[in-house]
Amino acid sequence: MEVAERPPRRRRRTAALLTGAAVLGVVAGTCTGYVVQARRPPTRLPSLSQPALKQATGEPEPLTAVQDRQVRTDGDLRKLLLKKPRGARDADFVQGDGWMDVADYAETYDRPAGAFGDLLGAEFRRAAVTAWQAGRTRTVEIRLIQYRQEENLEARDAAENAQTWAERGGARSRPVPGTGTGRAYVHPHPETRAGYLPQYTAEAHAWRGDIVMEMWITDTKPVSKAEIVGLATRQMERL
Template sequence: MAEARSPRRRGRTTLLIAAAAVLGVVAGTCAGYLIQADRDPTPLPSLSQLTLAQAKGDGPEPLSAAQDRRVKTDGDLRKLLVKKPSGSKKADWLGDEDGWLSLAGYAELYEDPAGAFGDQLDDNFRRVAVTGWESGDRQVTIRLIQYRQEESLVAADQASNGEYWAEKEHSTRSWAIPGTGDGKAYVHDKPDTEPGYVPVYGAEAYAWRGDVVMEIRVYDTKPLTKKTIMDLAERQMERL
């Protein structure tokens, strides 16, 4: 480890050089004033400026609905959800919902619903569009959570929060979701087990775009693969 050293002191010679420099500046300034006093005053330039020609046209064309993603996400968010595969049936846990999940219903998904409800209000929660289906023993849920984001990038924080908890699960593999920046997909190789129930394997994915967070959950009685969760995540993000 290198020995710590104090800053080098300024010596007497340095001070003398500095004093001489100051005297030189003063002398030069005085001479300048004397020379300038014998000259006629220099006229100042006019304050008027040349008139710049204005560009023709009405400005750039506005983005089309296909190019402006805000047109999509400010409309019916349910239309952006991945469609239910043929041969599968609507998830029983969605009940008679019309594709929307209330704030209270979304908060119920957390271990502390009351705390989650207040946190979501603080984060300028706007709405949740949800879909889900069952195919054999496999269950899939996809949610698009939208925030107003008046003061901060809440969507990014929410996706990061989901990733944090997913990574804390034991025996978990993860992959980056292409085209999402920091979106990630997870497969939990260790099943959840409870007495009297069959073991259940899980996979999940989180990503965000603009003011919308994507959450995907997949459960099955058989081990899940990377392809299963990545295919869902990529297809859903392509629609946002």
């Protein structure tokens, strides 16, 4: 006895029929909508004309130096550095009048010759530095480095590069409030050299506009996070 073949399923065709019915339904609904809309009275459109706005007279007042950041940063960069606290004395390792040219700043790197070329390529503009000694063992150094930034955001790149180096060795870090990406670092282990007391270090790196802020605190005893964060915050508030 032969078994009759099962008729093929027609899901595709059924779907096509349903689709056709849906299309017809849409067309019918659209036609009905047009008929209903045609019987309605026309709706008055709002006027395209608008009342004339009153123009301001006179010239706008220029921003003050406090309001205009560029006025501050294009002036004497040294005035933006934190002032030496009462009772502290100038650090003897900072020479000159507080300015650093590209050669001076390159000398702060492990490889000055290579750093000199890199700084020129990065559109180094100028740098200002201050440093003081508090008590018998604590020193603080702050630098503000300014870039021209005609091509790239060199200040941001320089700060991020410094942060990368600071993170090595297991340093504990905290953000510097109000700076976005600025961070302060406390190194848990002191640097030791024969004939010298151990030196604990904390540092901070941040940037704003075309200026990078670099800060170090060194002491023979550990430096707290609150100290470096607080000092870095105060310095960045001046930029």
